[in-house]
Amino acid sequence: MAELTYREAVIEAIAQEMRRDERVVFLGEDIAKAGGVFKATVGLWEEFGDLRVRDTPISEQAILGAAMGAAMTGLRPIAEIMFSDFLAVCWDIVTNQIAKSRYMTGGQVEVPLVIRTANGGGARFGAQHSQAVENWAMMIPGIKVVAPSTPADVKGLLAAAIRDPDPVLFFEQKSLYATKGEVPDGEHVDELGKAKVVREGDDVTILALGLMVPRAIEAAERLQAEAGISASVVDIRSLVPLDTQTILAEVKKTARVVTVEENPRLCGWGAEIASIIAEECFYDLDMPVVRITTPHIPLSSADELEDEMIPSVDRIFESVRREVD
Amino acid sequence: MDVIMPQMGETVAEGTLTVWHKKVGDTVSSSDVLFEIGTDKVEMEVPALADGVLTEILVAEGDTVAVGTKLAVIQGEGEAAQPAAPKPEASQPAAISTAPLKERPTRDRSMKLSPVVRKLLAENNLAHTDIVGTGRDGRIKRGDVLAYLKAPNAAPTAPFPAEAPGAVSGEGITVVPFSYRRKMTAEHMVRSKSTSPHVLQAVEVDFSAVNKARAKIGPDWKAREGYSLTYLPFIAKAVCSAIKEFPHINAHIEKDHLVVFDRVNLAMAIDLNFEGLVAPVIRDADLKAVTEIARATNDLAKRARADELTPDEFANATYTITNNGSFGTLITAPIINQPQVAILSTDGITKRPLVVEQDGEDMIAIRPVGILAQSFDHRAIDGSYSGAFMRRVKEIIEGKNWVESVS
Amino acid sequence: MAKKATAKKKAPASKAKNRAGLNDDIGEENRLRMWQLQLEVRHVEQRLHDLFFQNLIKGTSHLALGQEAISAGFGAAMRPDDYTFCTYRGHAHTLVRGTSMTGMIGELMGKECGMLKGKGGSMHLTDVSKGAMGSYAIIGAHLPIAAGAAWQAQYNNTGQIAACFFGDGTTNIGAFHEALNFAVIWNLPVVYVCENNLYMEYTPISEVTAVEHPAADRAGAYGLPSIIVDGNDADAVFRVATEAFDKARSGGGPSLIEAKTYRHSGHSRADPGTYRPEGELEEWLKKDPIPMYRQRLLDFGVKEDVVSGIEDAVLQAVDEATEEAKASPTPPMEYAYTDVWADGGSSWRN
Ligand SMILES: Cc1ncc(C[n+]2csc(CCOP(=O)(O)OP(=O)(O)O)c2C)c(N)n1
Numbered sequence A: 001m002a003e004l005t006y007r008e009a010v011i012e013a014i015a016q017e018m019r020r021d022e023r024v025v026f027l028g029e030d031i032a033k034a035g036g037v038f039k040a041t042v043g044l045w046e047e048f049g050d051l052r053v054r055d056t057p058i059s060e061q062a063i064l065g066a067a068m069g070a071a072m073t074g075l076r077p078i079a080e081i082m083f084s085d086f087l088a089v090c091w092d093i094v095t096n097q098i099a100k101s102r103y104m105t106g107g108q109v110e111v112p113l114v115i116r117t118a119n120g121g122g123a124r125f126g127a128q129h130s131q132a133v134e135n136w137a138m139m140i141p142g143i144k145v146v147a148p149s150t151p152a153d154v155k156g157l158l159a160a161a162i163r164d165p166d167p168v169l170f171f172e173q174k175s176l177y178a179t180k181g182e183v184p185d186g187e188h189v190d191e192l193g194k195a196k197v198v199r200e201g202d203d204v205t206i207l208a209l210g211l212m213v214p215r216a217i218e219a220a221e222r223l224q225a226e227a228g229i230s231a232s233v234v235d236i237r238s239l240v241p242l243d244t245q246t247i248l249a250e251v252k253k254t255a256r257v258v259t260v261e262e263n264p265r266l267c268g269w270g271a272e273i274a275s276i277i278a279e280e281c282f283y284d285l286d287m288p289v290v291r292i293t294t295p296h297i298p299l300s301s302a303d304e305l306e307d308e309m310i311p312s313v314d315r316i317f318e319s320v321r322r323e324v325d
Numbered sequence B: 001m002d003v004i005m006p007q008m009g010e011t012v013a014e015g016t017l018t019v020w021h022k023k024v025g026d027t028v029s030s031s032d033v034l035f036e037i038g039t040d041k042v043e044m045e046v047p048a049l050a051d052g053v054l055t056e057i058l059v060a061e062g063d064t065v066a067v068g069t070k071l072a073v074i075q076g077e078g079e080a081a082q083p084a085a086p087k088p089e090a091s092q093p094a095a096i097s098t099a100p101l102k103e104r105p106t107r108d109r110s111m112k113l114s115p116v117v118r119k120l121l122a123e124n125n126l127a128h129t130d131i132v133g134t135g136r137d138g139r140i141k142r143g144d145v146l147a148y149l150k151a152p153n154a155a156p157t158a159p160f161p162a163e164a165p166g167a168v169s170g171e172g173i174t175v176v177p178f179s180y181r182r183k184m185t186a187e188h189m190v191r192s193k194s195t196s197p198h199v200l201q202a203v204e205v206d207f208s209a210v211n212k213a214r215a216k217i218g219p220d221w222k223a224r225e226g227y228s229l230t231y232l233p234f235i236a237k238a239v240c241s242a243i244k245e246f247p248h249i250n251a252h253i254e255k256d257h258l259v260v261f262d263r264v265n266l267a268m269a270i271d272l273n274f275e276g277l278v279a280p281v282i283r284d285a286d287l288k289a290v291t292e293i294a295r296a297t298n299d300l301a302k303r304a305r306a307d308e309l310t311p312d313e314f315a316n317a318t319y320t321i322t323n324n325g326s327f328g329t330l331i332t333a334p335i336i337n338q339p340q341v342a343i344l345s346t347d348g349i350t351k352r353p354l355v356v357e358q359d360g361e362d363m364i365a366i367r368p369v370g371i372l373a374q375s376f377d378h379r380a381i382d383g384s385y386s387g388a389f390m391r392r393v394k395e396i397i398e399g400k401n402w403v404e405s406v407s
Numbered sequence C: 001m002a003k004k005a006t007a008k009k010k011a012p013a014s015k016a017k018n019r020a021g022l023n024d025d026i027g028e029e030n031r032l033r034m035w036q037l038q039l040e041v042r043h044v045e046q047r048l049h050d051l052f053f054q055n056l057i058k059g060t061s062h063l064a065l066g067q068e069a070i071s072a073g074f075g076a077a078m079r080p081d082d083y084t085f086c087t088y089r090g091h092a093h094t095l096v097r098g099t100s101m102t103g104m105i106g107e108l109m110g111k112e113c114g115m116l117k118g119k120g121g122s123m124h125l126t127d128v129s130k131g132a133m134g135s136y137a138i139i140g141a142h143l144p145i146a147a148g149a150a151w152q153a154q155y156n157n158t159g160q161i162a163a164c165f166f167g168d169g170t171t172n173i174g175a176f177h178e179a180l181n182f183a184v185i186w187n188l189p190v191v192y193v194c195e196n197n198l199y200m201e202y203t204p205i206s207e208v209t210a211v212e213h214p215a216a217d218r219a220g221a222y223g224l225p226s227i228i229v230d231g232n233d234a235d236a237v238f239r240v241a242t243e244a245f246d247k248a249r250s251g252g253g254p255s256l257i258e259a260k261t262y263r264h265s266g267h268s269r270a271d272p273g274t275y276r277p278e279g280e281l282e283e284w285l286k287k288d289p290i291p292m293y294r295q296r297l298l299d300f301g302v303k304e305d306v307v308s309g310i311e312d313a314v315l316q317a318v319d320e321a322t323e324e325a326k327a328s329p330t331p332p333m334e335y336a337y338t339d340v341w342a343d344g345g346s347s348w349r350n
C-alpha cells in the first residue's frame, strides 16, 4: 500500500493499463505535454509518447467522436473532457452515438472506451464549471457510469473501466483530486457495478456518491457521537450498473434510507433509488426515503453560497438526526 | 437560546419529556427547573440554564424525542427574536423541512404506521394498540415492535384501559395522576406478568452463622461507615456463589433461547420512600466481597433516593433481589425484572423456636430465621433446578464461616 | 441467408485498352463493377420506394436515386478492409460494400432477417463485416467518428482508409469543422465526401450557406485543396476517389471532396419535393447517371447483352431478396432486450 492522492491514482491507473495493453490510447485537451489542467495526467506523455498520449484542439465532439471511431475499430481509447459541464457540447456523441451504436446495429459495433471528466463543485468555479452531472449520464441506456470517492477506487475502477468492453463515463470529483488515501501497489483492478458499505450501522443507511461519501462518513461519526444514531454509509460507486442488491440489503437491515447527492435535485440518482426502494422494499421501510441534494439551482461561486448549496456534513447530520427519531 | 434534550447517560439515545414547569411567556432564570424528563430508567429535573423569557415550546409533554432535539427557545434580554433564515424551500422539501416543529400538524401520528411496522404487526397478528410507540409524537418504530416481539407469547402490555372513566377529584375522591415512573413501572409489571409464567418457591433459612459475623464486626462497622451491616449483603453473596453452580438462574430470555451470563450484575430493588421503585445494578457482584456489596448497596440506595443515579447504572442487570425485610413481612412473591429469569425476595428475619440437632438429639433452639422466596420463569427452568438453587443458597448462608469472610 | 447472385457474376476482365480502342485509365473490370453497383443501388432504392407504397416498409427512408454514381465510384475504389461512414441516406453506401440485399430490405421491413435484427432500420444500416461502419442520423456526428477509425489505421499502420459521406447541409454544423481541423492536424487517412445535392432537406443550400460551394470553398480553411467533381459521373468520381485514397494510404492525410449531384425523389418518403423550381428535376434527369453510364459502356465497346445481362441479374437478385425478406418472420420479442451491453443483455442492475 502506498499513500497517493486521488489525482496520482488517476495517473497510476492509466499508466498501468497503457503498459499492459498497446491498444490503450489517450486523448484530450492539454492532457499530454501540460499534464492536464488538474495535473491528473502528469508524466503519461513522457512515458508513452506522442503516438499514444495526444493533445487535441478544443473540439469536444471531435475528441469523443475520434475516441468512438477508434474504439469501434479496435483501440481502447481514454478521452478526457476537461470539465463535465462541457459534456453538453458533445452530448450527441455520448448519448446518440457511443451509447446507442451497439444496440442499433444489433450488436455489431463495440465501443470500448472511457470518458474521464472532472465533475462537481466545491472549487468556487461557478455554474459552468462545477455541476455534478452524474444524473445526466445515468439516464442514458448504453453507458456505464462510475464515480469513485477514494484514490484506491480511482485506480481500481478506472482500470476496470478501461478493460470493460462497454463505454464508461468516469466522473472524477474535482474537489477530491488533492485528497489522499491508501492505494494497493502493483496491478489493481476493481469490479464495476459494485457498491461498497464503507461504514456499518443499524439505525439508518446513508447512500452517497463521490464527494458526498467522505461527508456522509463524517456526518455518520457525528451522529454516533452526538445523537447515538448508528448510521451505515454506502458508497454507491457505480450508477450504471447499479448495485441494487447491496442497497436493498441495507434497506432491509436499517429500514431507513437517506441519499446524499451532489447533483441538483430533480431526477437525481437518489430519486431513482428511492423509486426502486419504494417498489421493491416498501414493506421494510420505517420512514420515508429522504433525499439530501444540491437545490435545483445553478451553483454559485462565492464560498459561502456554494457551501450553502452542496450538501455539507452539518446538513447531512441535521437532516438525518431530525428524520431518524 | 435553544433548549436541547440532554444526554442522560451513554447508553441513552432518547428521552420522554414528562412535565413542563414553565409555559410560553414565563420569565425564567437559569436555575429554575424548566422541565422534567424520563427514560425507562430515571427521571430528571432540568434547569433552564439561561435567563430570559420562554418564547417557544416545541415538544409536548409525553413526547419521546432523540437526544439533541430542540425542545424550546428561551429568548434572552435584548436578544431579538430570530427570524428563520430564508431557505430554498421548494428545492429542498425533504432534506430541509422548513416548517418549524411547532407548526407540525397535531394529528395523531401514532396511527401513521410505517410499512415495516404494518408488515410486522400483520405477520404477528398484533394491533398497533398493543405496542407503545417511542418515536416522534408516539410513532411506533420498527424497534418498538421488535422489542415487543422479543418476549414470546407476548400479550397486550398496555398497563391501563384505553378508555379511562373520567373521574375527577371532588367530594370523597382524590384523583392521583400517575407519575411517569409509576406508568413505566405499571407497564413493566403488566408486561412481565403476561410474559413470564411465574412460579414461587421459598426456603426457610437460619441466619445464625451470619449473625456471628454481624456481631463481630457490626458495631465497628456502624461506627465507621455510618449505617448498619444488614443481612442483605450476606444473602447477596450467597446468591452469587450459588449462581456459579446454577448458572441458568443468571440469564435473560431472548425470543426462543436463554442467554446465560458469566458475571452477575445484581439489581437491588430500592424503594424511594413510597414514591416508586428502582432497581440499580451492582456490577460484577460475584467478584465482590460481602463488605463491598454492603457499601455498593448503601451507595445506590442513597443516590437513588436523591435522584442521582444515571441511566447507565440501571443497565444490564442479570438477577434481582428485592428486600422487604425492614417491614417484617413473612413472604413476598416478587415479579420478575424482565428479561431476567428469576428474582429473590428477602423478608423479615425474626427469632423463632427452631428444632435443631445437637449431639444426636433433637432440641428446640432460638434462632434468627427468615424466608427467602424466589419467583422464576417456568419457560427458562423447572422447579427442580430452582429448588436445588434455593437449597444451595440456604446451605451457604447457614454453613459458611462468615466471620472469616468479613474479617 | 442473404444471397448476392450478381456479385458472383463477375464480368470478364478487360484489357488496358478498351474494345473501341480508346485510352482507358479505369479499365473494363472497374467499369462493369461500377455499372453493377449503380444498378444495385438504383433498383434496391426503387424497390424500397415501391415497398413503402405497399405499406410493407414503415417509418422514414431517404433514397439516393440520382446519386448512385458517387457511392459506386467510391465503393469501387475501396479496399475490402476500408471503412465507410455514411448518413441516414446510406442504403447506397452500405450496399456498395457488398452487404446482403436481403439483410437490407429485411431490415427496412422490420423482419428477423434484417441486418440489424430489426433494431436499427433505414437510417442506421451497418455491416461491420464489410467495413460499412454505420449510418448516422444526427447531422455531422460521423465525421469525427470516421476520423477516429482513421486514427486506428494510422496507429496500427494498417493502410486502411476511412471514407465519410455526408450532404451539403452538413457543412454548416460544428462537427464538420471540428472533424476537418482534427483530421488535418493529426494527418489522418480519412476522405470526406460532401454529396452536394443542392438541398438540405427542403431548403436550397445556397440560401443558408455563406459560400457558393459549401464544402470546396471551406477546404482552404483547413489547408486542403478545393476539389469538386461531377457526382453523376462514376468514372470521374472513381478517379478522385483513387487519388484521395492513395494520398491517405501513403501518409498524405485527409481530403475533402465535393461531388455535385441531385436527388430525384424527395428528401424522404414523406416529401413530394414541391419546393423545387419547375424544370429543375427535368434538367437533372437528363444527367441521370444510369443511362449516361450505359451509353458510356456501349461507347467503350461493351456488348449490349453484357450491359443488359448485368442489369437483368441485378433485377433478379433484388426480386429474390425481396421475396426472401417478405418470407422472413418478424423478429423474436427477445431481440428488443439484447445488445445494450457487451454481455448481450440490457440489464442495468443486479
Ligand atoms: C443535428 C441534426 N439537425 C437536423 C436534423 C434533421 N435533418 C435530417 S436530414 C437534414 C438535411 C440534411 O441535409 P444534407 O446534409 O444536405 O443531406 P441530404 O439529406 O441532402 O443528403 C436535416 C436538417 C438532423 N438529423 N440532425
Ligand SMILES: [Mg+2]
Pocket (backbone or CB within 6 Å): C167, C168, C169, C195, C196, C197, C198, C199, C200, C201
Ligand atoms: Mg443535401
